[in-house]
Each structure stands twice: as structure tokens, then as C-alpha cells.
Amino acid sequence: MVGPGLYPEIGKKARDLLYRDYQTDHKFTLTTYTSNGVAITATSTKKADLIYAVMPSAPFFVLIASIFGQVVTTVTVDELTPGLKSILSFAVPDQRSGKFEVQYSHDYAGVSASIGLTANPVVNLSSVFGTKALAVGADVSLDTATGNLTKYNAGLSFTNDDLIASLNLNNKGDSLTASYYHIVNHSATAVGAELTHSFSSNENSLTFGTQHTLDPLTVVKARFNNSGKASALLQHEWRPKSVWTISAEVDTKAIDKSSKVGRWVQRPSCSLSMNGCGAAGDLGAVAGDLPRCFFSARAPLPDWPTLAIAGAGGAGSSNGNGAGGVGGEQRQRPVEYNELEESSVLATTIAWDDSLSWTWQNAVKELQSTLQKISSSPIKVNNSTLQTTIVNLNHVPTKASWDLAVTKALQMIKGKQRELVKVVLARCSRYITDTCLDPVELLACLKVEGQNAYQFCIQPPDAPAFVGNSMICDDVVVHPSKALRKLPRVQHLSAQLAARIRNEDDEFDILNTLHPSPAVCGLPTEEARQFIQDYEIFDRGMYAGPVGWFGGAESEFAVGIRSALLGKGHSTLVYAGAGIVEGTNPSFEWDELDLKASQFAKLLQYQEQHICLQEAENMGTVI
Numbered sequence: 001m002v003g004p005g006l007y008p009e010i011g012k013k014a015r016d017l018l019y020r021d022y023q024t025d026h027k028f029t030l031t032t033y034t035s036n037g038v039a040i041t042a043t044s045t046k047k048a049d050l051i052y053a054v055m056p057s058a059p060f061f062v063l064i065a066s067i068f069g070q071v072v073t074t075v076t077v078d079e080l081t082p083g084l085k086s087i088l089s090f091a092v093p094d095q096r097s098g099k100f101e102v103q104y105s106h107d108y109a110g111v112s113a114s115i116g117l118t119a120n121p122v123v124n125l126s127s128v129f130g131t132k133a134l135a136v137g138a139d140v141s142l143d144t145a146t147g148n149l150t151k152y153n154a155g156l157s158f159t160n161d162d163l164i165a166s167l168n169l170n171n172k173g174d175s176l177t178a179s180y181y182h183i184v185n186h187s188a189t190a191v192g193a194e195l196t197h198s199f200s201s202n203e204n205s206l207t208f209g210t211q212h213t214l215d216p217l218t219v220v221k222a223r224f225n226n227s228g229k230a231s232a233l234l235q236h237e238w239r240p241k242s243v244w245t246i247s248a249e250v251d252t253k254a255i256d257k258s259s260k261v262g263r264w265v266q267r268p269s270c271s272l273s274m275n276g277c278g279a280a281g282d283l284g285a286v287a288g289d290l291p292r293c294f295f296s297a298r299a300p301l302p303d304w305p306t307l308a309i310a311g312a313g314g315a316g317s318s319n320g321n322g323a324g325g326v327g328g329e330q331r332q333r334p335v336e337y338n339e340l341e342e343s344s345v346l347a348t349t350i351a352w353d354d355s356l357s358w359t360w361q362n363a364v365k366e367l368q369s370t371l372q373k374i375s376s377s378p379i380k381v382n383n384s385t386l387q388t389t390i391v392n393l394n395h396v397p398t399k400a401s402w403d404l405a406v407t408k409a410l411q412m413i414k415g416k417q418r419e420l421v422k423v424v425l426a427r428c429s430r431y432i433t434d435t436c437l438d439p440v441e442l443l444a445c446l447k448v449e450g451q452n453a454y455q456f457c458i459q460p461p462d463a464p465a466f467v468g469n470s471m472i473c474d475d476v477v478v479h480p481s482k483a484l485r486k487l488p489r490v491q492h493l494s495a496q497l498a499a500r501i502r503n504e505d506d507e508f509d510i511l512n513t514l515h516p517s518p519a520v521c522g523l524p525t526e527e528a529r530q531f532i533q534d535y536e537i538f539d540r541g542m543y544a545g546p547v548g549w550f551g552g553a554e555s556e557f558a559v560g561i562r563s564a565l566l567g568k569g570h571s572t573l574v575y576a577g578a579g580i581v582e583g584t585n586p587s588f589e590w591d592e593l594d595l596k597a598s599q600f601a602k603l604l605q606y607q608e609q610h611i612c613l614q615e616a617e618n619m620g621t622v623i
């Protein structure tokens, strides 16, 4: 850090020591570094009903869906000129939260200015003056829509070798925070404290804590506050940039209440969404306590008389409950629903580790409580019609923009350099219907679309549901010779590839290598990815990303195409893509998009067809 740093750094050391990583929510961070130094970070934090147990050596299961909760995407371009950095960030589903920020650091000043990417943006300006030892700063936000100052804070900090003291006036002057951070005797131990006084409520809050670095990869922390909450955490970097955190919190004033325990893992460099900016779409959230996740796997569910909500949680360990799958082999699925003659069985796999706090008893207790929630809310699924009508439809891109993008792709494919061979361009169509759609009913209706479809529904709590009817291969692994595969609307050339995985192979790495495949991105991958980034004008979100689960002994993923995102209200986004190669005709490809989207579209038109049929019947006409 040069000079006094930026405003958020005032008091940051103490705040990090006292608050960072203590949350018991599930958290997942992915960071992707592109070749030109741009870091793309997606962070997802959400309260989960169950806390996932993820163990490096034991069988484990992480629902990939868990990364698609509230996602904050930040793109940082460092050092445009010495000391200058620009940042573009947005939180999805609310992409209106996007902002552009410029930071400038100098020996005696640090200035940061940001502006929201909306018509009436919020403008934020902060500056710090001083030296590394003594800094004074202010932070102001102006809402240009109302002309009001929405924030004005001020701060002062004093830093020497092993001690940082700071004073912050926050909340428009309503609260004063004094904080202190101290490295004890140049050792691996640091202590910190923070005292906040609120002038309006006349309340004080005091938190103090300590942190000890056990070895370069392991840190323990503990803290206590004046409302009686005691917390501790253990953090270990088990491989580069991958951190395990186990944290616990006890309310000493209500010791009989169960304590909270959380664990999470951060993984690096895993681009799970097509172009690395995985947004969950721009639809409103759907309220609901339980995450809903469903993967139909290679053996689709026999039927859908009742819905089993797959609670996203409990973690996979072999307990023999994995139902028989392809060829009778024992398969573990996170949640499995089977219709038998006289009863139905809902089987789930769980994991535990008695040497940690996530014991067998805990795992069973959580499972039982989830099952109780599930069994108290069975829904009869209507799998014949959706009884809804499309009231509005628009496509992004429009046909004209599509033609332009395809023409541009063809120029590049035929161009002198001939670097691009194939690029897959996509379309996102927003259907407004006259009723709200239930994602599971939609999937149930889609089932007729193909016995071999891989059906999925991923719906974290309070988030839109991502559903799809993707393709899968046949049961038997054959030579990688291509065969024609006919589906109800389209046909594909398909081939199966089989490989033996080495012990050291990691399923995250395998997935990272396979995604994005030429079927959703193009060839060569980097050129196609760049073209999509430059010319595709909507955010793919989860569309075309891998969907499935990691199961320790087994993982299962399909490509999230033939998919849609269902949000709160009456809005559904339907995605479709097509590969552009030499000789492609833009209009034919547009028709192909219509064809691919029609599996959803025809279900949304129920009433129109129904009315037509009725009218026809009334008129005695046979259609």
C-alpha cells in the first residue's frame, strides 16, 4: 500500500480481525484470473437451512446450486496508470446495482470515486489525506435522483509498526467507532477491540477479539461482545487459495439455545458460468424457505404423482442408500425419490465426521428436520397442462441484432486470420404470462419431451428457479463414433466419451476442463468466448453452465441448455442457442432458436390452444 490508502482501509485491520469470516452462513467464492490480469470474483452468501459438510478426504457433496444464490460479480482492472485502478461490479439478480469505480492511490492521498450504472445514479466520493502513519478521510454519497446526501462519514487513523488505532464517524454523524488493532510483541498473535457509541439510541457496543496464526496456513480467532456472544473460528488453507473455515458462536446469555456452526470452502479458478460472469438472471426472487434442487439423472423419475422437494443439504457419504442406477450399479444421489407399488421412498445420503462438530447425530437431526419440512408440504403436481397464456414476449437480441451478430461471426470465421471456427450464440426470450408458473409443474409437463432428457431444477431460497430439459447420452458407453440422436424437436450428432479417472484427478478440475464445451461456446474456446463476450448482449446467467452435483464417489453434470429461469411474478426467461459455422444462414438459426424454445413456449400457450380447441369443437370442426 502506498501512502495513507483508501477510505475503507481506515479501521479495516480491526474490523477484519473482529468480523471477517465469522458468518455461519454458507459462503462460496470463485475467483477466475484471465490471461490479461483481470480478476473475476463471484461470491455467494446465503443462509442455508442445512450447512453443507465438505470434507477433503471423505465422500462429500456440494450442490453446485449453492453458488447461484446472491452473486456479486466484480471485475477489477489494475494499474491502468501507476496508482490508478478501475472496478466494475454488480450484484445479481439485481443488475441495476452495477457501478463503475475509479481508485487513485498516491504517497499522500487516496481517492476513490464511483458511480452507479443507472439513469439516476448514486455517486460516491471518498478521499484520504496524510501519510502511512497518520491519515484523515471522508466518504460521501449523493443520490442524484433526489439530490440528497445518503452517506457522509469521516475517519482518522494512526498506524505504527504493530499498532493501528482509528476513529470513525459513521451513519451521517450518528455513531462514533473507536477501534484498535495490535500485534502482540511481534508474535503471530494479534488483538483488537472496537467500541461504538450511537448518539440517537445512546447505546454502546463493545467487541474484542484475538487472532493467532498457528502456521502459515492455519489461523484461529476468537471474539466476545458486550451482548454476551462468544465466537471462535479455525481457518486452514488446505490447498493454494482454498480455505476451510469452521466457526461457532455461542450466546452466553442464552446458553441453552443451540450454538451455530458453519463451515465453508472457498475454491479458486473454477469458471462455472459460461463467460465467467455468472449472473442468476434479472428476475425477481421467489420466496420460499427451502432450496429446491432436483436432478433427474440418467434414469428419470418414473412419474410425478407428488413432488419431493430435494432439500439442498445433508452431505453424501456411503450409507448404502444410493438407489440402483444404470446397469444396477450402486449410485449415490443426494436425494432420490422412488415410486413403488404401494408406497414412495424418499432416500437421501448424509455425511458426518465425528472428529469435527458435524457428528452423525447432528447429520441425522438436520436430515429429519428437513424431511419433516418436506413431508409437511407435498404438492400434487399437475403434469398435463400449465393453464397459462402468454401476454407478452420479447427477445434479446431481436431478430435484427441476431442477424448482425451472426453476420459478424461469419465474417470472422471466413476472415483472413481464420482464428474462429465456430461460435455458439444464444438468445434470451422473456415471456410474460397471465399466471405465475410453478417450476416443478413446468418440468413435469416437459417430461413428455424426451425420455432421455436430464431434467433439473435449481432454486436456492428466495431466488429464481433455473429449470431445464437438457440432453444426455444413452446408457451404454460405446466408441466415440457419432450417431444421429433424434429428439422430439431437434436432432443432434452424439458420441459418448469414456475415460478412466486417475486417483489424483479432481472433479472440480475435470469440470473446469470440460466447461465450456464447443457445443455452448465454440472453437477455439478462447476466441469463441471473446466473441460471445463482445457480441452477445445479455447475461447467460446459469444458462449453458454445468448443472449437477458433486458426490465424492461420484459426480453428475449436464449442460444447462434447453433451460429457463422462472422468477417471481409472471416473467420467465427462456434460453436457446445455436452454433454458427461457415455457411450458417442467420434466419435458419433464428428458426432453430424458436424450435428449441418451443418446448417451453407451447406449454405457456395452454389457454389459447384450449380455447381454439373448444371453439372448434363448438363449431363442430375437427382439427
Ligand SMILES: C=C(O[C@H]1C=CC=C(C(=O)O)[C@@H]1O)C(=O)O
Binding pocket: 424, 426, 492, 518, 519, 520, 561, 562, 575, 576, 577, 578, 579, 580, 596
Ligand atoms: C446451445 C444450445 O445448443 C447447442 C448444443 C447442441 C446443438 C447445438 C446446435 O444445434 O447448434 C448447440 O451447439 C442450446 O440448445 O441452447
